[in-house]
Amino acid sequence: MTSYKHLFQRALAAAPERLHFAAHSHSLWPDASWIGHQAAWEDAARLADHKWGRVMGEIYPAAQAEVAAELRLPDPSTVVFAGNTHDLLLRIISARRENPVRILTSDGEFHSFRRQSQRWLESGRVLLDIVPNGPDFADRFLAAARAGGHDIIFVSQVMFETGAVFSPIADLATLARPDGPWVVIDGYHGFMAIENDLSSVADRIFYVAGGYKYAMAGEGAAFLHCPPGFGPRPEITGWYAEFADLEKAPGKIGYSADAMRFMGSTFDPSGLYRFVAVRDMLAAEGITTATVNAHIAPLRDSLIAGLAATPLAEAKLLNPGGDPRARFLAFRSPRASAWKTALDGYDIVTDVRGDVLRIGFGLYHDQRDVKRLLVALGDLGDA
Numbered sequence: 406m407t408s409y410k411h412l413f414q415r416a417l418a419a420a421p422e423r424l425h426f427a428a429h430s431h432s433l434w435p436d437a438s439w440i441g442h443q444a445a446w447e448d449a450a451r452l453a454d455h456k457w458g459r460v461m462g463e464i465y466p467a468a469q470a471e472v473a474a475e476l477r478l479p480d481p482s483t484v485v486f487a488g489n490t491h492d493l494l495l496r497i498i499s500a501r502r503e504n505p506v507r508i509l510t511s512d513g514e515f516h517s518f519r520r521q522s523q524r525w526l527e528s529g530r531v532l533l534d535i536v537p538n539g540p541d542f543a544d545r546f547l548a549a550a551r552a553g554g555h556d557i558i559f560v561s562q563v564m565f566e567t568g569a570v571f572s573p574i575a576d577l578a579t580l581a582r583p584d585g586p587w588v589v590i591d592g593y594h595g596f597m598a599i600e601n602d603l604s605s606v607a608d609r610i611f612y613v614a615g616g617y618k619y620a621m622a623g624e625g626a627a628f629l630h631c632p633p634g635f636g637p638r639p640e641i642t643g644w645y646a647e648f649a650d651l652e653k654a655p656g657k658i659g660y661s662a663d664a665m666r667f668m669g670s671t672f673d674p675s676g677l678y679r680f681v682a683v684r685d686m687l688a689a690e691g692i693t694t695a696t697v698n699a700h701i702a703p704l705r706d707s708l709i710a711g712l713a714a715t716p717l718a719e720a721k722l723l724n725p726g727g728d729p730r731a732r733f734l735a736f737r738s739p740r741a742s743a744w745k746t747a748l749d750g751y752d753i754v755t756d757v758r759g760d761v762l763r764i765g766f767g768l769y770h771d772q773r774d775v776k777r778l779l780v781a782l783g784d785l786g787d788a
Contacts (some may be wrong), residue, residue, distance in 0.1 A: 406700075406703065406709075406772060407700065407702070409690075409768045409769060410769055412436060412437070412686065412690070412768070413433050413434075413436065413531060413768075413769040414436055415436050415439055416433040416434055416435070416436075416735070416769070417433070417671070417769065418478040420641060420752075423752045423753075423754065424751070424752060424753040424754065424769070424777055424778060424781075425754045425769075426753060426754060426764050426765055426766070426770075426774075426778060427558065427754045427755055427756050427763070427765050428619075428732065428733075428765040428766055428770070429618060429619075429733035429765030429766075430618065430763070430765065431618070431625075432620075432621040433620060433621070433767065433768050433769055434615075434621060434622075434623055435683055435768075435769075436686075437666070437682045437683050437685065437686035438622060438623065438679040438683055439684060440682050441622075441675075441678040441679040441680070441681060441682025441683065442678060442682075444678050444680055445471055445674060445679075446675075447774065448460075448671075448678075452487075453644045454624040460674045464677050464678055465486070465674075467482065467681045468484075468486065468626070468628075468680055469481040469482065469484040470669050471680065471684040472484045472630070475596065475597060475694070476596075476602075476603045476612065476630065477601065477602040477603055477604040478603055478604065478607050479604060479607055480607075480635065482631075482663040482664060482665075483631050483632070483633065483653055483664045483703070484628055484630055484631075485628065485631060485664035485665055485668055486628050486629075486672075486677060487627050487628070487629070487668075487669055487672070488624075488627065488669075488672055488673065489517075489615070489624075489625075489627050489675075490517060490591070490593065490613050490614070490615055490627045491517045491614050492627070492669060493627060493628075493642050493667065494517065494521065494613070496629075496639040496641045496642070496667045496669075496763075497507065497587070497629075497636065497667075498525070498530075498557070499638040499639045499640035499641040499642075500635075500636030500637075500667075501556050501557065501585070501587075501636075503508075504529075504530065505525075505529055505532045506530065506531045506532070506556045506557060507531070507534070507555045507556045507557070508522065508531050508532065508534070508555065508556065508557045508558075508559055508561060509534045509536070509546075509549055509550055509555040509557070509558045509559070509560075509586075509690050510522065510533065510535055510536070510558075510559045511535065511536050511538055511542070511560055511564075512535050512537050512538055512583070513534070513565070513566055513569070514559070514560075514561055514565075514591065515558040515561070515565045515593065516769075517649035518559065518591065518767070521694050524750060526545070529605065533573045534555065536549050538564065538567065538569065538688050542569065543571055543572060543573055546560060546571070547573055547576055547577070550577055550586075551580065555585075556586055556587065556769060557586060557587050557589060558577060558580070558581075558586050558587070558589065559589045559591065560577075560589075560590065560591070561590075561591040561593075561595075562590050562592045562594065562595035562599065563592075563595045563599070564594070565594050565758070566735065566761055567723040567724060567735045567761065568594075568723060568724035568733055568735045568757065568763075569723070569724060570595075570599070573653050574590055574603075574606060574610065575605065575606055577590075577610070578605075578606035578609040578610050579609075581609040581610060581632070581635075583604055585667060587611060587635055587636070588609065588610045588611065589609065589610070589611040589613065590610055590612045590613070591613055592612050592613060592614035593613070593615060594612045594618065594619075595614065596615070596619060596620060597619035597620045597662075597694050598613035598618075598619045598732050599693070599694070600654050600693075600695055600698070603630070607630065607632065608632050609632050610632060611629060611630060611632065611635070613627070613628070613629045615627035615628060615629075616676060616679070616680045619694075619732065620680060620683065620684075621683050621767075621768075622676060622679040622680035622682075622683050623679055625672075625676025625677070626674060626676035626677055626679065626680040629664065629667055631663075631664040631667055633662075633663075636666070636667070637662075637676065638658070638660055638666070639660075639666065639667055642666075642669075643668055643669035643670030645665065645671075646660055646661060646665055646666050646667065646668040646669075646671060647659040647661065648661060648665060648668075669698045674779075682699045692768070697732075699767050700768060701709075701766040703772075704766050704770055704771070704774075704775050705734065706732065707772060707775045707776075708721070708764070708778065709725070709734070711775075712782075714779070714783050715779065715782035715783045716740070716782070716785045716786070717736055717762075717782055717785075718735035719738065720737060720738035720741070720762070721737040721738070722734060722735070723735040723736070723761065732765055732766050732767070733763045733764060733765035733766065734761070734764050734765075735761050736761065736763075737760055737761050738760060738762065739760055741757050741759075741760050741762040742757050742760075744782075744785055745757045746760055748782075748785075750783075753777075753778060753781055764778075
């Protein structure tokens with residue numbers, strides 16, 4: 406089995422006894438990210454105020470091109486970046502004129518959307534229709550979407566807690582219109598985990614994700630793909646959003662016609678440097694999302710095969726399928742938190758969401774790591 410540990414020497418050497426099985430939450434950074442981060446600092450030192458010419462003229466377009474290549478988007482100019490996905494969510498909602506905004510979503514969305522949407526519900530800014538997860542979720546969600554009456558349809562491509570995959574994105578896309586509804590796919594657990602091809606729906610859906618997880622680039626590289634003509638004038642807007650609109654009428658707030666219409670203001674570009682550097686590394690090594698999935702599949706299978714000798718055998722495995730899912734296994738048990746705490750004592754990093762223990766795989770794992778994990782799991786006993 407091919408090992409890719411040599412691409413992560415700095416992170417692995419920084420904590421040589423640690424076994425990091427939370428790649429789905431925060432991937433270890435490959436050495437290439439160090440090079441990218443250094444380049445951001447060196448450009449700032451060398452160019453000072455003039456660094457923005459390089460950032461916006463070279464780094465930003467390169468990052469847009471990488472996102473477009475990964476998602477098979479026809480036009481990189483439909484991609485805009487922000488420090489986090491929450492900023493982008495605010496701008497999407499602000500681009501709707503309705504008050505309240507009627508949103509269809511699920512009960513399995515990530516904390517930033519869940520918390521913000523609940524607060525908007527309190528204030529009267531939105532109305533929420535929430536479809537519970539569980540059996541036949543995709544069919545039930547599609548039925549609710551087709552029933553109409555919503556301004557925004559918001560759903561995760563991969564549920565962050567359970568790893569369940571929402572596949573019928575194309576069916577949702579048929580409902581999308583510039584005047585509503587808008588279809589917003591939260592792809593944070595899908596980007597560079599699933600082999601995506603959005604070419605046929607790029608003109609109808611929003612797709613939001615970032616570099617923090619499977620892209621291995623860390624913070625500050627969240628992005629939004631914006632379908633042309635959808636949301637031309639977000640109310641929450643920064644001065645970068647009008648750079649390309651030089652012919653606006655006097656006294657009117659101008660906007661770029663491309664994805665820059667959702668842009669904010671001055672930002673830390675180091676995440677984009679890291680993202681581009683990591684993508685360059687993957688290209689140089691011939692590593693694609695399919696390559697990573699092929700590397701991880703036997704590791705996941707080995708862990709599942711060894712569970713019978715561990716207390717996790719009593720847990721419910723929520724995503725046992727053979728596809729990559731979100732590159733993590735989700736185990737539901739009332740003992741989930743206790744297991745995580747016990748594994749911390751072995752310097753093995755996992756994470757818990759409610760009563761679900763998540764064990765995630767990355768490019769930096771090999772079979773030796775899985776064997777060590779299984780030994781520790783077998784020792785949990787009554788934990």
